[in-house]
Every structure is written in C-alpha cells, then in structure tokens.
Amino acid sequence: MNRSPTVELGGARRAMLTVVVALVSSLFLLFILAPVVGLVASGGGRGIASLGSDSELRSALLLTATTATVATVLGILGATPLAYLMARRAFPGRAVVAALMDLPLVIPHPVAGIALLLVLGRGSSLGGALYAAGIRVAGSPVGIIAAMLFVSAPLYLSAARETFARVDPRYEAVARTLGDNAWRAFRRVTLPLSLRGLTAAAVVMWARAVSEFGAIVILTYNPKVASVLSYDRFTSYGLSEALPAAAVLVVLALIPLAALRALRTGDALSR
Amino acid sequence: MISLQGVSAKAGDFRLVDITIDVPQGEYGVVIGPAGSGKTTLLETIAGVIRTTAGRIIVAGADVTAAAPEHRRLGIVYQHAYLFPHLTVRENIEYGASTAKSAADITAQFELGPLANRSIHSLSGGERQLVAIARALARQPDVLLLDEPFSALDPRTRDRARRMLRSIHNQRRFTVLQVTHDFVEAGTLGNVAIVMDAGRVLQQGDPSNVFTKPASAYIADFVGAENVFAGTVRASASEHDTTEHDIAEHDTSERNPNGRDSTERAGGADGQNRAAEFSTGALRFYVVGEVTFGAAHAVIRAEEVALSATRSTRAESSVQNQFAGKIVEILNSGPLARVAVNASGTIIVAMVTARSVRDLELRAGSDVVVGFKATAVHIC
Numbered sequence: 293m294n295r296s297p298t299v300e301l302g303g304a305r306r307a308m309l310t311v312v313v314a315l316v317s318s319l320f321l322l323f324i325l326a327p328v329v330g331l332v333a334s335g336g337g338r339g340i341a342s343l344g345s346d347s348e349l350r351s352a353l354l355l356t357a358t359t360a361t362v363a364t365v366l367g368i369l370g371a372t373p374l375a376y377l378m379a380r381r382a383f384p385g386r387a388v389v390a391a392l393m394d395l396p397l398v399i400p401h402p403v404a405g406i407a408l409l410l411v412l413g414r415g416s417s418l419g420g421a422l423y424a425a426g427i428r429v430a431g432s433p434v435g436i437i438a439a440m441l442f443v444s445a446p447l448y449l450s451a452a453r454e455t456f457a458r459v460d461p462r463y464e465a466v467a468r469t470l471g472d473n474a475w476r477a478f479r480r481v482t483l484p485l486s487l488r489g490l491t492a493a494a495v496v497m498w499a500r501a502v503s504e505f506g507a508i509v510i511l512t513y514n515p516k517v518a519s520v521l522s523y524d525r526f527t528s529y530g531l532s533e534a535l536p537a538a539a540v541l542v543v544l545a546l547i548p549l550a551a552l553r554a555l556r557t558g559d560a561l562s563r
Numbered sequence: 564m565i566s567l568q569g570v571s572a573k574a575g576d577f578r579l580v581d582i583t584i585d586v587p588q589g590e591y592g593v594v595i596g597p598a599g600s601g602k603t604t605l606l607e608t609i610a611g612v613i614r615t616t617a618g619r620i621i622v623a624g625a626d627v628t629a630a631a632p633e634h635r636r637l638g639i640v641y642q643h644a645y646l647f648p649h650l651t652v653r654e655n656i657e658y659g660a661s662t663a664k665s666a667a668d669i670t671a672q673f674e675l676g677p678l679a680n681r682s683i684h685s686l687s688g689g690e691r692q693l694v695a696i697a698r699a700l701a702r703q704p705d706v707l708l709l710d711e712p713f714s715a716l717d718p719r720t721r722d723r724a725r726r727m728l729r730s731i732h733n734q735r736r737f738t739v740l741q742v743t744h745d746f747v748e749a750g751t752l753g754n755v756a757i758v759m760d761a762g763r764v765l766q767q768g769d770p771s772n773v774f775t776k777p778a779s780a781y782i783a784d785f786v787g788a789e790n791v792f793a794g795t796v797r798a799s800a801s802e803h804d805t806t807e808h809d810i811a812e813h814d815t816s817e818r819n820p821n822g823r824d825s826t827e828r829a830g831g832a833d834g835q836n837r838a839a840e841f842s843t844g845a846l847r848f849y850v851v852g853e854v855t856f857g858a859a860h861a862v863i864r865a866e867e868v869a870l871s872a873t874r875s876t877r878a879e880s881s882v883q884n885q886f887a888g889k890i891v892e893i894l895n896s897g898p899l900a901r902v903a904v905n906a907s908g909t910i911i912v913a914m915v916t917a918r919s920v921r922d923l924e925l926r927a928g929s930d931v932v933v934g935f936k937a938t939a940v941h942i943c
Contacts, residue, residue, distance in 0.1 A: 465612040466645045468632035470659025470702055480658075484649045 332542055335535030340543070342536050349537050352521040353544065359433055359517065360501035363440035367448045367497050372490070375452035376478070380461060396446050404442055405510025412438055412511070435512035440501035448497035455489030456482065492555045499548040502541075518544065564588040564738055565609060565706055570618030572608040579604055579762045582618070586755050589736035593743055593753035593770065597785060601762040602742040606708040609740065610639045623705035623738070637706035638699025642714055644691040646683040652694050653679040660701035673697045673727055689720030696728060700735075709741035713748070725752065746787060750774065758782050776941045780860035783943065789865035789901070789912035794843030796850070796859045796942055841942060845907035849883040854942040867939035868913035870902060872923055874932045882934040886911070890929045893920060900925075904933050 343350055374393075378386060396404055412419045412429040419429055429435045459482055467477035483490075505519040516524060518541040526534035565586040572579040579601050586592035594602045607613045609620060611632035620628045627635045646655050652675060653666075660666035670676055673693050678686065686694065692712050699707060713721045729752065732739060743749050749756055749770055756770035758778075766778040777783035783791045841848040841861045848861060874885050888906030900920045902913045911933045925931065 460645070462641055462643075462645050463647065465607065465610065465632070466639060466641070467647075467658070468612065469610055469635070469637060469639045469704075470698070471633050472659070473631065473633055481647055485647075 328542060331535070332539050335537075335539035336543065339536030339538075339540035343540070346536070348516075349518075349521065349540065352516050352518045352537070353540060355433065355436070355515055356502055356517040356519070356541075356544070359436040360440055360498050363437045363444065363501045364448075364494055364498045366437070366441055367445040368490075368494055371445050371449040372452055375449050376456050376482075379453045379456035393446050393449050396443050401443055401504065401506025402510055405439060405507035408435075408438055408442055408507060408511055429511070431512050431514065433512070433515065436508050436515075436517055439507035439511045440504050443504050443507050444497045444500035447500055448493045451493030451496060452486075452490055455486045455493065458489070459485045488555055492552055495548045495552050495555070499545055499552075502548070503545055564590075564621070564623060565592070565740055566619075566621040567609070568619045568621070570608065570620060571616045572604065572613050573616055574604045574607070574613050577601065577604060577762060579608060582608075582764055584757050584764055584767055586738055586740055588623070588738055590738060590754040591732060591752055592738070592740040592755040592757060593749040594740060594757045594759060595743060595746070595749050595786070596759035596765075598744075600759040602759055603710050604762070605759065606639060606710050606740065606742060609635075609706075610637060610708055611635050612639075635706075636704050637708060638702055638704040639708040640692070640695045640699050640710065640712045642711040644695040644712075646686075646691055646694055646698070648683055650683070651679070652681050652683060652686070655683065655694055656698050656701050658698060658701075661703045665703055666701040669697045669701045669731075672731060687720075689716050689724060692716060692724055693727065696724075700731065700737075703735075704737060706738045706740065709739065711742050711744065714744060746774070758785070760785075775864065777862055777943055779943050780862070783860065783862040783941075788862045789914070790861075790863040790868065792841075792843040792861045792863075792909065794841050794859065794861060796854050796856050797840050797842070798856065799838035799840045799849070838937070839942070841940065844909045846886060846909050848940050849937045850940045850942060851937040852940075852942060859942050862941040862943060863911075863935055863939055865901065865912045865914035867935050868911060869934045870904070870913050870915055870919065870923065870925065870931045871934060872931065875934070880934070881936065883937040884940070885932050885934040888931060888933050890925055890927050890931055892927060893925060895920075902931075904931055906933055 339349070343353075374389075377383070378390060399407075409430060410416060412422070412435070414420055414423050414428075414430065422429055427434060429438060463481050463485065464474075464477045467481045468474070472480060503519065504517075505523065508517055509520055509523065513520060518537060522534050522538040522541060525537055565584070567582050567584045570579065570582040577599075582605065584592075594605060596602050604613060608615060609622070611627065611630060615628055618628070619626055622635055622637060646652075647658065650658065653670070656670055656675070656679075657663070657666045660669075670679060673696070675690075675694060675697055678690060678694070683691065683694070696707075696709075696712065713724050716724060725748070741748075741752065743752075753770045755767065756773040757767040758765045758773060760781070766773055766782055773782070774786050774788075777786055777788065780791050780793070836851050836853060839850045839852070839854045839856070841850050841859070843861065850861070869882065874887065875882065886906035888904040888911065890902055891905050891910065892901075892903040894901040895917060898917050900915055900917050902915055902920070902925060904911050904913065913933060919925070923931075
C-alpha cells in the first residue's frame with residue numbers, strides 16, 4: 293500500500309521532534325544532576341568518614357536537623373488550621389492572605405533574614421521584649437528556627453491547603469450527621485484522609501528548612517548550621533575543605549526526598 | 564416528621580427560596596426536579612450542613628433551625644456513599660451507631676455480615692450504598708435523607724436495595740426524604756412528592772396527584788405528560804353538552820361574560836365539578852373539574868387517550884372528546900406503543916398496547932379517532 297507523502301513527512305517530523313525533546317530533557321536533567329552527583333562523588337566518602345572526627349560538622353548537622361524539625365513542628369501547628377480554613381471557608385480577604393503567605397517564597401532569602409532581624413533583633417521592640425524575657429533570637433538556635441520557619445512554612449501551608457481541598461467536605465457532613473462535632477469530624481475523618489498529604493507537606497518543609505542558608509546567615513551566623521558551615525569553610529579554606537560538609541548536607545537532603553517519593557508511590561498505589 | 568416553614572438558604576451562588584414542605588412522621592417523601600433545582604441543597608439544609616437564612620426547620624417535633632447537624636437526629640446518604648475509606652465496613656457502620664447492638668442488628672438486616680471486615684475499596688457500588696444506608700440507620704435517626712442513593716446501581720441491585728430499605732422503613736417507621744430522578748421510584752416508594760425547580764417548591768402532595776394533576780405545564784412536562792396544550796378555558800355552554808360539536812355550537816351564545824382573562828373558578832361554591840370548554844388550535848375539549856377561566860394549559864396523560872377506527876355515538880361510548888386524525892408516528896416500546904396523531908393540526912399522543920396497534924392495523928398515515936374522557940383532562 294502506498295502511503296501519502298504527507299503522512300511520511302508527518303512521521304519523520306514526529307521522530308525528529310521526539311529526538312529533540314529527548315535531547316533537551318537529557319541536557320536539563322544533566323544540568324541538575326551533574327553538580328549534585330559530582331559533589332557527592334568528590335566529597336561524600338570523605339564527608340561521611342570525617343563525621344567520626346569532625347565534631348564541628350557533627351554539631352552543625354545535628355543543629356540543622358534539630359532546628360529544622362522544631363521549625364517544621366511549629367509550622368505544622370501554626371499553618372495547619374490556617375490551611376484548613378483557607379481550603380474550607382470563603383472569608384473576606386482569603387485571596388490576600390494566600391498572596392501574603394506566598395511572599396516569603398518570592399523575596400530573596402537574605403532579604404528575608406534582614407526583615408526578620410528588623411522584627412526580632414535586640415533593637416526591635418519585639419526582639420527587645422524577648423531578650424528581656426531571656427529569649428535571644430539573633431545569634432542563637434531560636435534565630436535559626438525563625439529563619440527556617442519563615443522561608444519554609446509557606447510551602448507547607450500551600451501543600452496542606454491543597455490536601456484539605458482534595459478531601460470532599462461531604463465526608464465531614466456525613467460525620468457530623470453521625471454525631472461528631474466539627475473538631476471530632478476533623479480528627480476522625482478529615483485528618484486521617486489528609487495524613488499522607490500533610491506528611492508530604494511536612495517533609496517538603498523540613499527539606500527546605502535543612503537547605504536554608506540566606507536568611508539564617510543574616511540572623512544567626514553562629515552557631516553554624518550545615519549550610520553556613522559549608523559556606524564558612526569554602527570562604528576560609530577553599531573548595532576542598534568545603535566539600536565534605538557540603539556532600540553530607542546533600543545526603544541529608546536526600547533522605548526526605550526519598551521519603552517523599554515513598555509517600556507519593558504509596559499514594560499512587562492506594563488510588 | 565419533617566416540616567420546613569418558609570426556609571431560605573444560600574449555597575455559593577445558589578439559593579433556596581421560601582421552602583415550605585411537610586412530610587408527616589413515618590412517611591416516605593420524594594423530591595423530584597431537574598438537575599440544579601436545589602434538591603441536594605434542600606437535604607443539606609435540613610441536615611444542617613447548609614445554614615438557613617430564613618424560616619424554621621422542624622424535625623421530629625423539635626425546632627432544629629439553629630441546631631448543629633450532630634444534634635438533629637437525622638442521617639444523610641449521598642449518591643456517592645461517602646464511606647470513610649480509612650475504615651472497614653464494620654467500622655463505618657459502627658461509626659455513629661447509637662449502640663453496638665444497633666450496628667450489629669442493621670448489619671444483619673442488610674446482610675452485610677460477610678463484608679464486615681472488608682475494606683470499602685473492595686465493595687461494589689450496590690454494597691457501598693447498602694453500607695452507607697446501614698451506617699446512617701445504625702444511629703437510629705428519626706429522619707433519613709437520601710440523595711439519589713440508587714441512581715448509579717444496576718437495575719437488579721437497585722431493586723434489592725429498594726426492597727431492603729422499604730422493609731426496614733416499614734418496621735421502624737422513621738421519616739424519609741429521598742431525592743430521585745426516577746419517576747417510577749417516586750411513584751412506588753413515596754407517599755409525599757415534592758417537585759422543585761430553581762430553588763423553589765413548585766408542587767407537593769400525593770405522588771399520583773402530582774403525576775395526574777400537575778400544578779403547571781412545566782411540571783406536567785417534567786413529570787413526563789405527553790400531551791400538554793396551551794389554550795383558553797371558557798364556561799361550557801351546558802353541563803348537558805356531550806360532544807365537541809355541541810360545545811362548538813354553544814360557544815358564542817353562552818360565552819363567559821368575563822372573557823378570556825377571567826379568573827373566575829368554573830367549580831361551584833359548593834366545590835363540585837363543573838363543565839368547561841378548553842380551546843387549543845382548532846380543537847375544543849370538553850372538560851369537567853374545578854378550573855379557572857382564561858389562559859391555561861390542558862394536560863392529558865397519553866395512557867388516558869384511546870384510539871378507535873370509527874367515531875362512537877353517544878349511545879356507544881361515554882368518551883366525550885373524540886377527534887378524527889391521522890397517525891404521524893408509531894414508536895413501539897415492548898408491549899406498549901406510543902402513537903402520535905395529528906388531529907386538525909394538533910398532535911395528540913396515545914399510549915396503547917402493541918396488540919391494539921396490531922388488531923386495529925394502525926400504521927403511519929392511518930385515519931383514526933382519538934378519544935379521551937372529559938375527566939382525563941387536567942387544567943393547570
């Protein structure tokens with residue numbers, strides 16, 4: 293059977309398009325992967341080996357994980373009710389609140405650090421009051437937590453809001469007619485149905501907190517979290533000394549990434 | 564019982580307006596209406612999921628207008644069941660059960676025991692609906708609200724589910740209000756029918772009344788009346804007139820002095836039926852009933868229309884309205900046939916048996932006489 297020239301040309305064009313898309317996609321993936329793989333390959337082994345002897349690196353990693361965890365817990369406690377409210381209720385100014393909550397995502401992180409310093413620094417009224425109460429923000433783990441919370445909570449809020457919005461409110465309506473008050477319906481129905489999405493949102497927030505540098509370095513240079521330590525070693529001793537800390541930080545960030553993948557795979561399987 | 568008195572509510576851009584309905588204790592109410600008419604909103608307003616902006620809601624004798632859903636002693640079952648996916652069948656049924664025994668009883672009654680430990684993901688559509696109804700009933704509510712619970716089920720499962728629900732309703736006599744698109748369901752299950760459109764109640768009452776005596780042409784059309792004619796009602800020349808010819812003769816001489824815009828009732832002050840005449844196109848129907856003079860619609864269900872080969876005389880038949888016409892279409896539907904007849908430019912549809920079509924040798928183009936009794940004409 294003779295094929296028309298148009299069909300032949302269409303087939304050839306499609307094949308060429310496939311090759312171009314594959315090439316561009318590969319280059320893009322390479323651009324993302326090459327530095328990470330290079331970093332882990334160059335410094336990963338040394339970094340993990342130095343964990344035993346490098347107490348500063350160990351402390352920085354522990355501080356990073358701890359402060360990121362505290363910031364994530366605070367984010368969950370603070371943002372979950374707001375995420376639920378924004379998913380369920382139409383209230384005046386909801387769009388404005390949503391836009392404001394996205395603000396930390398778009399402003400440069402050192403600028404976020406400066407803004408936080410303005411509000412929480414000892415010279416400010418709030419920072420002064422906290423200092424008077426024995427809580428030092430700038431230059432302490434509290435400052436690290438504040439910086440992490442500021443830059444990463446919007447990610448949690450946004451993902452949690454979408455998660456709640458995906459749970460049909462009629463589940464709650466049914467639970468209410470079955471005797472639950474609003475809180476019990478949330479706790480017994482909405483929360484279990486949202487748990488996977490909320491966990492994924494928390495993991496993303498934690499990962500973002502772990503990788504934060506710009507806001508933290510302005511607010512609390514010391515004690516050093518892993519990202520600040522990497523920067524400090526790079527500026528003080530050069531690339532070679534910075535590599536182990538940087539590589540271990542990448543490995544630390546890969547853990548939540550793997551957890552997120554597992555959660556999403558589980559989600560797909562359960563559907 | 565469920566009683567709504569002037570209830571208005573708002574759900575997004577949609578509004579329920581001045582809803583007044585009554586479903587007596589233990590009765591089975593059905594709500595019918597086109598998609599988007601507010602049927603689900605009505606149920607959710609009764610359930611307390613949507614707040615009222617005006618009016619009162621009485622459930623089982625108590626004013627629950629301001630009560631939270633959990634204090635209204637009612638259950639709601641949606642078309643999509645909304646079983647809690649993180650719980651097993653047993654846990655779903657026990658979720659709001661008044662007692663463990665009540666959950667066990669309803670599980671047994673709905674024959675759900677073998678499914679008790681199953682995940683709801685493994686259930687069929689019919690099983691899901693039964694579990695959802697069982698879950699609502701395990702709480703022993705005074706009122707059960709059903710939002711098209713059987714519409715997505717295959718006919719066999721639907722029949723089984725209806726039978727089970729009817730059986731338990733007969734035993735416990737709770738009040739039911741069910742939304743349905745299915746007129747058969749509305750006619751067979753319901754004691755009270757409520758017709759809605761655009762957030763308002765258009766008519767309510769005995770289902771057979773709603774189907775045979777719709778309050779408006781719109782309702783008649785919605786409930787599937789084949790013959791709905793726009794026209795004018797006038798006083799009949801005489802209650803002794805018996806044929807359209809006689810009526811035609813008296814038309815000009817004894818016309819209602821109030822003319823076509825009159826709203827005077829043709830029924831007497833004693834509430835008895837009176838004769839009237841309805842004109843549509845070239846046809847004039849003899850009508851008996853409590854009717855309003857002026858512009859109106861005549862509704863005749865196709866089942867009430869008979870076909871014959873020849874016109875009967877008064878001595879042969881009591882059928883008052885007979886019109887010669889020509890068959891334009893015959894649609895067979897199992898043992899029945901829908902026959903459309905053009906009578907002086909007006910299409911009248913008759914639903915007759917396939918056997919009649921065969922015996923009378925009816926076919927498109929055949930000359931026939933269409934007949935229906937004066938009492939078969941409903942004026943609205």
